[in-house]
Amino acid sequence: MRNAWLLKRAAPWLGVVVAAWLAGCTPTLEAAPRVGLRLTHLNPSAPFSRPVHMTPIPDGSGEVAVVEQSGTVVRFSPRDPSSRRTLLDLRERVSTSGWEEGLLSVAFHPRFSSEKTLFAYYSASSPRRSVVARFRVGKDGMVERDAKGSARGEVVMEIGQPYGNHNGGQLAFGPDGYLYIGLGDGGSGGDPHGHGQNTTTLLGAILRIDIDRRENGRAYAIPPDNPFAGSRRQGGARPEIFAYGLRNPWRFSFDSKTGRLFAADVGQNAVEEVNIITRGGNYGWNIREGSRCFRPPVGCQQAGLIPPVTEYTHREGRSVTGGFVYRGRALPALQGRYVFGDYVSGTLWSIPADGPGNSRREVLFSTSLAISAFGLDADREMVVLDHSGGGLYRIDPERKGN
Secondary structure, three states, rough: HHHHHHHHHHOOOOOOOOOOHHHOOOOEEEOOOOEEEEEEEOOOOOOOOOOOEEEOOOOOOOOOOEEEEEEEEEEEEEEEEEEEEEEEEEOOOOOOOOOOOOEEEEEEEHHHHHEEEEEEEEEEOOOOOOEEEEEEOOOOOOEOEEOOOOEEEEEEEEEEEOOOOOOOOEEEOOOOOEEEEEOOOOOOOOOOOOOOOOOOOOEEEEEEEEOOOOOOOOEEEEEEEEOOOHHHHHHOOOOEEEEEEEOOOEEEEEEOOOOOEEEEEEOOEEEEEEEEEEOOEEOOOOEEEEOEEEOOOOOOOOOOOOOOOEEOOOOOOOOEEEEEEEEOOOOHOOOOOEEEEEOOOOOOEEEEOOOOOOOOOEEEEEEOOEEEEEEEEOOOOOEEEEEOOOEEEEEEEOOOOO
């Protein structure tokens, strides 16, 4: 597996890990140090193609939407793995020319029962850009199509991308009803254009927009309490920005109980980190990588930079994947703990969601999975997505007698 490790290392967080021989390997699921947990393979006979995101479909069906990087969203029932339908097909629009490009996530409107709207984040080419678009879902549970069979949608936002990596890619609605969008620093390495600390660009930031209103010719409005909205806007700062100083916030999520926003930010040379995102917060990239100085490597000015709540070095993993604060019912031992993993090492950890900074990490599983994302099913139980093998693995209580 030395070659597989090199492929992963060459392209955090995704990379060309999908060589046919690797996809066919049986993943190693070692015993969990946390007694009483196991991983249940939900689709052993029918893998997905490079799954990168999963979210419950809020229509009472009990199904989830699984995002495949190539450009499709599949309706899937964990109770009936053979039941699959294509909810959305954007392959004709999505660019996958860059290792980390593609269809990267979707989010359902928080009032889906009345609005029937789905939002998608994907990469496009000529010019290279990230796109956020909205689509209507019909009575049949599929995205509406035009006369030519293409998904009928509206572009909400387009952001130019200088390189094919560090796209961020997460969409999520907050408890305030606004849409949050994760954007990386634009790519290459080391943030050569200085986007992380530049609030006049949307790159290197988490954005927050109101998709229920329109203003100034845009398909969205600016929430009035955004840190650079209205009279608070200074020096050309973009009013869409909620927080900045991020390298590649690949996956983030809201704690369904407290509303706090947890974001995992993929590191550069040495450190992977998890942050709690607050309005107007500066998380330090590229002045700092995790809690360490990056530019300059020593003596950097850290005043006003928010430290991570936990971090680890590249001895333990090389590409952090954010998860969720567990609020399900099946696993009392995980209640109130934030669960996350690493794409390269395959390790899953948890930390207390209300713990102090640099909370001690507890290993849950050691695996050979390429952990691209975590998802929640209709019961809010947690599922791990394996990018290379296409498997979905639910974290379950260990069977009695095991």
